[in-house]
Amino acid sequence: MTYKNVPAAATSEINLGDAFVTTTVDSVVNWGRRNSLWPFPFGTACCAIEFMGMVSSVFDVSRFGAELVRFSPRQADLLIIAGTVTYKQAPVLRRIYDQMLEPKWVISAGACATSGGFYDCYCTVPGIDEIIPVDIYIAGCPPRPEAFLEAIVQLQKKIDHESRNERAVIGAAS
Amino acid sequence: MSDAIKPGLPADQLLALLAPLGGTKDEADRWGLTVRVPREQLRAALLVLRDGESTRMDQLLDVCGIDYLSYPDWRGQRFAVSYPLKSTVFRHRLTLKVLIEEDDAVVPSAHDLFRSADWAERECWDQVGIVFADHPNLKRLLNHHEFVGHPLRKDYPCQKRQKLSINDPMIDQLAAKLTQLGYEVLEMPVASAGLALTPMHQKETQS
Numbered sequence: 001m002t003y004k005n006v007p008a009a010a011t012s013e014i015n016l017g018d019a020f021v022t023t024t025v026d027s028v029v030n031w032g033r034r035n036s037l038w039p040f041p042f043g044t045a046c047c048a049i050e051f052m053g054m055v056s057s058v059f060d061v062s063r064f065g066a067e068l069v070r071f072s073p074r075q076a077d078l079l080i081i082a083g084t085v086t087y088k089q090a091p092v093l094r095r096i097y098d099q100m101l102e103p104k105w106v107i108s109a110g111a112c113a114t115s116g117g118f119y120d121c122y123c124t125v126p127g128i129d130e131i132i133p134v135d136i137y138i139a140g141c142p143p144r145p146e147a148f149l150e151a152i153v154q155l156q157k158k159i160d161h162e163s164r165n166e167r168a169v170i171g172a173a174s
Numbered sequence: 175m176s177d178a179i180k181p182g183l184p185a186d187q188l189l190a191l192l193a194p195l196g197g198t199k200d201e202a203d204r205w206g207l208t209v210r211v212p213r214e215q216l217r218a219a220l221l222v223l224r225d226g227e228s229t230r231m232d233q234l235l236d237v238c239g240i241d242y243l244s245y246p247d248w249r250g251q252r253f254a255v256s257y258p259l260k261s262t263v264f265r266h267r268l269t270l271k272v273l274i275e276e277d278d279a280v281v282p283s284a285h286d287l288f289r290s291a292d293w294a295e296r297e298c299w300d301q302v303g304i305v306f307a308d309h310p311n312l313k314r315l316l317n318h319h320e321f322v323g324h325p326l327r328k329d330y331p332c333q334k335r336q337k338l339s340i341n342d343p344m345i346d347q348l349a350a351k352l353t354q355l356g357y358e359v360l361e362m363p364v365a366s367a368g369l370a371l372t373p374m375h376q377k378e379t380q381s
Binding site: 041121122125 | 317334335337
């Protein structure tokens with residue numbers, strides 16, 4: 001079997017036929033990670049109802065591989081904060097985030113989690129990014145389930161461009 | 175099945191019951207009946223309304239602190255505490271109101287007269303800063319334990335944020351109750367926010 005216009009260095013791989021795929025480790029790892037997100041819902045308000053809508057059959061987040069909702073931070077890699085977070089709750093949220101294993105991602109769902117929403121008062125955290133890092137913000141009060149799906153898709157795109165070598169592990173010695 | 179609720183007393187008869195305790199009608203209440211009583215007569219007034227054969231106000235719905243700072247045309251004391259009462263026997267309700275000065279914001283506790291007063295008074299202390307004398311556990315109910323100040327006071331800067339470094343396991347009352355029942359409660363690190371009972375059985379069963 002001969003090929004035209006193929007550099008000489010590549011021919012040896014081509015001769016192996018269909019038995020091999022050449023790619024990068026990042027591509028394979030990211031493909032696996034983005035298509036099997038395990039969400040942990042930190043639902044404190046009405047946004048969590050929309051999260052339930054996203055998981056259930058009508059909107060069906062399993063089309064995007066993120067349907068396996070876990071209620072232990074040790075079994076999840078996607079933290080979804082859906083609702084208002086008060087200063088009294090903030091240490092709990094921080095602790096849950098710390099208990100999740102790397103790699104992990106955070107979606108801030110809705111106006112309250114993102115900015116405090118209309119709770120401009122003494123007890124509400126004005127945006128959970130004061131406590132934990134956030135990857136994707138969803139607008140809305142509460143956001144539609146489609147907006148949640150959009151956030152999952154955006155996060156998948158983000159994961160696709162990550163590199164194992166570059167991903168900073170918080171607290172790890174470099 | 176409970177019996178049908180009987181007709182309640184008219185407002186002037188309720189007022190007449192509280193008149194010997196210094197109760198006066200609060201004209202600012204245009205919808206219901208609010209009676210101002212002096213602080214010294216508060217517990218007596220609550221008892222009269224709770225146990226009176228013709229009143230039977232057996233529900234204390236809330237204990238509300240009111241801050242009259244910057245209230246239009248207000249010349250009275252700065253704080254007030256109001257006790258909305260309701261009867262499950264008669265169809266009447268009434269609100270008791272006690273006015274107190276800022277530098278002496280103390281009211282006798284009613285936790286032994288109405289069980290609902292326990293947490294309601296804690297909330298009132300937490301949010302408005304009114305001290306309830308002789309309350310068994312006057313600690314914050316809604317705000318976290320590192321919070322300083324009383325946020326529903328009108329002079330509290332409402333956008334002032336107060337961060338909490340570590341959460342309160344909030345088991346002090348539970349631990350006291352378990353100790354009373356014969357369990358031994360161990361001190362736990364605060365971060366674990368759990369409760370350890372050692373041994374797992376009561377002391378009596380161990381021996």
